Amino acid sequence: MELGLGTIVYELAGIPLERQAALIASHGVRYADVLAFGEYNPALCPAWQQERAAGEFRRHGIVASSVVTCAEGNIGSPDAQERAFALDQLKSAGRLVKRLGGKQVLIGKGCGNVDFYLSREEATGNAAGVIAEFCEWCSGEGLLVAMELEPEALHVLNSVDAMADMLERVGCANLYANVDIGHLNILREPPESLEKLKGRMIHMHISDNCGLAHTNSVIGEGNADIRAYIDAAISLGIDETARSAGDIAVAGIEVGEPGEHIADSDLRVLKSVGNARLRAPALRGGL
Numbered sequence: 001m002e003l004g005l006g007t008i009v010y011e012l013a014g015i016p017l018e019r020q021a022a023l024i025a026s027h028g029v030r031y032a033d034v035l036a037f038g039e040y041n042p043a044l045c046p047a048w049q050q051e052r053a054a055g056e057f058r059r060h061g062i063v064a065s066s067v068v069t070c071a072e073g074n075i076g077s078p079d080a081q082e083r084a085f086a087l088d089q090l091k092s093a094g095r096l097v098k099r100l101g102g103k104q105v106l107i108g109k110g111c112g113n114v115d116f117y118l119s120r121e122e123a124t125g126n127a128a129g130v131i132a133e134f135c136e137w138c139s140g141e142g143l144l145v146a147m148e149l150e151p152e153a154l155h156v157l158n159s160v161d162a163m164a165d166m167l168e169r170v171g172c173a174n175l176y177a178n179v180d181i182g183h184l185n186i187l188r189e190p191p192e193s194l195e196k197l198k199g200r201m202i203h204m205h206i207s208d209n210c211g212l213a214h215t216n217s218v219i220g221e222g223n224a225d226i227r228a229y230i231d232a233a234i235s236l237g238i239d240e241t242a243r244s245a246g247d248i249a250v251a252g253i254e255v256g257e258p259g260e261h262i263a264d265s266d267l268r269v270l271k272s273v274g275n276a277r278l279r280a281p282a283l284r285g286g287l
Contacts, residue, residue, distance in 0.1 A: 014040070015265065017034065027266075033106070033252035065252060078126060094137070111127045131166070182205070186212065206251050206272075
């Protein structure tokens with residue numbers, strides 16, 4: 001599995017995507033998990049601006065390991081228009097990742113949430129419909145789809161069991177699981193729980209926290225057992241799963257929480273890359 005870096009740490013510093021490639025490369029990282037939501041959402045930029053960013057990625061040898069998209073709206077909503085609006089945003093993220101040399105779109109926000117006056121089963125069914133439709137579109141584009149669970153109670157995917165259920169419910173060949181270490185740390189889902197996702201894991205997020213709050217702390221400042229999760233995913237064949245799908249398994253460092261302003265982005269990256277390599281020596285990576 002290769003080491004990657006999430007661009008969230010630079011977005012929250014106000015640095016646009018086209019300037020991020022050089023910064024990522026300066027830390028000896030080749031793969032970037034591109035954040036595609038918020039004020040600097042590159043998936044909503046004009047095509048010429050995306051192409052300029054893609055040119056910088058190529059110039060510095062950076063490949064988009066995924067585009068992490070948290071579409072505005074709720075894909076678990078009972079409102080068909082809200083779900084359709086979110087689906088259009090997912091497709092925009094898919095077009096972006098292709099421009100940046102990647103083939104994986106990661107659906108964030110726990111793949112929807114349970115609204116007022118809506119049962120969990122209904123929200124899950126609504127989200128599954130959007131995910132299935134998006135997977136079909138991605139199949140035609142040569143793209144893969146990964147899902148990310150969140151540790152809060154009202155997300156549709158808020159446990160490893162819920163992730164495994166959604167994979168089976170949707171049943172699309174190009175649908176896979178992302179594993180976020182910090183999220184599992186909060187949920188007290190041990191590395192052994194990843195056995196339930198064997199053969200379906202394709203991507204990881206290296207995030208850290210104290211086990212009580214979703215902080216995306218500098219790697220090494222929390223108590224997440226990063227090595228144990230990385231080793232478990234590798235032993236369960238994450239590299240082989242990605243390879244069989246025509247992709248490369250990447251564990252992208254995720255530092256920074258939406259809503260904060262980061263003034264020391266490069267310092268946080270320097271500490272996090274060093275600590276990730278120290279704690280998970282099985283990771284490959286480097287320019």
